[in-house]
Amino acid sequence: MGQVHVIDHPLIQHKLTLMRQVETGAKDFRELLKEIATLMCYEVTRDLPMEEIEIETPICKCKSRVITGKKLGIVPILRAGLGMVDGFVNMIPTCKVGHIGLYRDPVTHEPVEYYCKLPPDVGDREIIVVDPMLATGGSSTDAITMLKEHGCKYIKLVCLVGVQEGIKRVQEAHPDVDIYIAAVDEYLNENKYIVPGLGDAGDRIFGTK
Ligand code: PRP
Ligand code: URA
Numbered sequence: 558m559g560q561v562h563v564i565d566h567p568l569i570q571h572k573l574t575l576m577r578q579v580e581t582g583a584k585d586f587r588e589l590l591k592e593i594a595t596l597m598c599y600e601v602t603r604d605l606p607m608e609e610i611e612i613e614t615p616i617c618k619c620k621s622r623v624i625t626g627k628k629l630g631i632v633p634i635l636r637a638g639l640g641m642v643d644g645f646v647n648m649i650p651t652c653k654v655g656h657i658g659l660y661r662d663p664v665t666h667e668p669v670e671y672y673c674k675l676p677p678d679v680g681d682r683e684i685i686v687v688d689p690m691l692a693t694g695g696s697s698t699d700a701i702t703m704l705k706e707h708g709c710k711y712i713k714l715v716c717l718v719g720v721q722e723g724i725k726r727v728q729e730a731h732p733d734v735d736i737y738i739a740a741v742d743e744y745l746n747e748n749k750y751i752v753p754g755l756g757d758a759g760d761r762i763f764g765t766k
Contacts, residue, residue: 559734561724564600569593569739573717577755583764587640590689590762593717593739594644601685601715601737602649627711628652630682634659634700635672637758641687641715655679657686657700666749668696673703680708689758691719691738692751694726701731717758718742720751 572589575581581589606626612619631645632638635658642654658672676682686700697714704712714727715737722745724736742751750756760766 558732559728559736561728562600562735562737563741564597564737564739566596566600569596572596573739573755576717577753579756581761583761586761590640590717591644594641594687594715595648596644597641597715597737597739598645598648601713627681627683628678630655630676630679630684632657632675632684632686632700632704634686634688634696637690637762638686638688640758640762641689641717645685645687653679653682655684657703659696659699661696661749666693666695668699670699670703675704675707679704680710682709683711684709684713686712686714687716688714689717690751690754691716691723691727691736692745692749694719694723697723697727698730701727701734705731713737718751718754720745 572593576586576589605624607622608625609620610623612621629649629652631642631652632655633642635656646652653676655675656672659668659670662669684704688697691697701712712734714734718740719738720742742754744752746752
């Protein structure tokens, strides 16, 4: 079973509290999400393999460590996942970015696919899927399935806020995928929104409500 890493660093928790607040506007919401994504990137990449290479400093030759292994790919689930991309890309400038578009059907709350554009070599990369919200888990589960259909074998999922129900759904469908999350909230309401959550992440990022 994939591991669940709850990243409860004080900086992340403080910024998440600001994001949750109803009076936080779109500009601050976007900035905070980008900052949290940057901080989460630090933890998500902690296990990247390293190798020693020979370099020369102004003083002498020496061995020093660099990241090795598979190239990385970041895949946001549209729309809200877009808010996390810059935080990751700023830290991993050589990564490629794919996009998966899913929206939740307003009646069934199940995800509906409307877009998929992935790098041609996506199957050779270690993929980090980003989406701030893990509610029923349907969107993340389907996005990971789509990536596996494109040949991806090494996938991590990074979310901001989730509930146990969503985590369980992803774990059952994809036991090989580690989940990184900043907060596991209490429950889903009748509209499948996370309680207490932070509302509709896409609407708060893009000001569409
Ligand atoms: C939100 C969110 C996730 C999904 C989570 O997207 O960004 O992708 O809901 O819910 P789930 O775990 O129950 O699938 P939404 O469908 O609202 O689309 P949007 O990002 O375009 O607003
Ligand atoms: N999508 C959101 O944006 N927020 C929720 O609480 C659940 C799904």
